[in-house]
Amino acid sequence: MKDLFKNRLQRHLREMAKYLRLVFNDFFVFALLFFMGGLGLGYSNILKSLKPGLWWAPLVALLVLVIVAQIGRFATLIEDADRVFLLPKERAMHDYFVAARRYSQFLAQCTQVITLFILAPFLSVALHWTVAKILILAVAQIVLKDSLLRLDLASAYQVTGQRRMNQWGFKWLLAIVVIASGLWVTPYVALALALVADGAVAVWFQQHWQKQQIRWREQIKLEDNRMLGIYRFFNLFTEVPMVSGTIKRRRYLDWLFTGIKPKHSQTYLYLFSRGMVRGTDFSGLVVRLTVIGMLLLYFVRGQWLPVFLAALFIYLIGFQLLPFFQQYDDVVFTHVYPILPEFRLKSFVKLVTLILSTAALLLWVVVVIANRELETAGITLLVEAVEVWYLARIYTPQRLARADKNKA
């Protein structure tokens, strides 16, 4: 069982490494360094201006520490099929879960240590704490996190007639009590409380787990949610096949479709438009890029820079829309319906034209508001119009035709 976890962990880490490489590309690392540098500078400036004895200083520390104590979930790496294939091995799963907790421990405790490291100067300036006191608090925080993870582990088992022990209310309360006692009384009390809590859970669990069943369904769901969260994050940077966007009815947008008449040639426009509006994947992308573009253009002045930026954002949106053409390829009816491929392409081009025109118009309005200059406004509009026309009518069909050829 320990080997099973080790195998899974290796596979998991390999996968994470693959995605992390994509996330931390040169550009992002560069941006991140600047961002962190800026934050660090700001933080040190704030520290310099702080005077000891501020009433809200312990509150800030409490808030930060309690929130950070909840970070780092119990990563079990269990899969849906386990509840069938590992069911006969239920007792042996204990070793697996213990190994899983050890791994989760590592990640979670790193976060705690880093947080305290960052918070240490604040504690020493604002509360006049000595290094020893801060260290004790750090140990208390680590023990606290240990007990929280132990609660998660214990909750993987079904306690007959009892409520789950790792309910978020309880976990928050425990963290608040421990940290508050450390900040307002003394870190020694916090450490003692954390040790008691940790020990109590450990003893209780030792006595009980052998008589309990594993909550398979719940654990699987939790793990799925955890992984989905991770994939969602990666999905911001790169394409993740495991994340399929959710669908929202968005009845209030139904008026958008009134222009699409139920004609044979419009079948795909009917489908594409609804898919675009109700799916969160592509519509989210378009909205995000448009809003970022608008914000950026609002702050940018100049003769050519706005034109260039507006054109860049339209290109980005248009480019990202291309895969939407294949969105319905795995629905068999896309191939069975008696519709000529030309109609499908025409519908898609129409959709791209509509979306890009709307985005272009919005960007243009911002450019006009920000610059209030006839020349810039005129040039931007002209460039945008040509670009939308080229992207939608020429570039899109060409690219899709090429992609189609490569597939065949």
Next chain:
Amino acid sequence: MALEVSHVVGGYSQIPVLKDISFDVKDGELVGLIGLNGAGKSTTINHVIGLLTPHKGKISLNGVTIDQDSQAYKQQIAYIPETPVLYQELTLREHLEMTMMAYDLDQEKAWVTAHELLKTFRLDNKLDWFPANFSKGMKQKVMIVCAFLTQAKLFIIDEPFLGLDPLAVNDLLNLIEARKKTGASILMSTHVLDTAQRYCDRFVLLHDGQVKTEGTLSELQAALPEAGESLNDIYLSMTKVDRA
């Protein structure tokens, strides 16, 4: 002669799953495609609906092949897959409307048919539901309603009886019967042999990518006299021959 499959060699990759298959489905006929898992039923169906292209051989529907005129070929087919597939972003109402658009049906007339079908399958109060909220059986019913909305000449139904409640199975069989009377043909694959025996006009027994036998029940009985009376017995004896 509605559907004519002649000497088709084909499959998903270069390795053929189907080895020289020939059979036909005549107008107003219900033909059962029978075979073990992996015998090539679904592959055959995928070839007929045009998802796969045969390596060799020809498939024609009332004289039209998919290469000659894909539009005219597909216009004649309605397909009910084994696992229901729906557009996640479309409501039931929109699925029906989309089918009408795709097959270029007269909206008003089609809606009349649609409402009857919806009522039969007890979906008439779920027009604004998303597929995510349907059970598997309901999704299958949506597939049936969409298919029977069309005026297709050939209905291709992949394993319709599993997952449907007995009432729906009965309603489906009635629908098939009614369409047969208007001259439409049906090609149906199934494992539910006693239902198949009662309703199919002819059978195509597939085994290991080949047509083992073909014909009406009495023809099959005559071809394999010692096998037994029922389709089930014949089917079992056919697979046994191969295992021995």
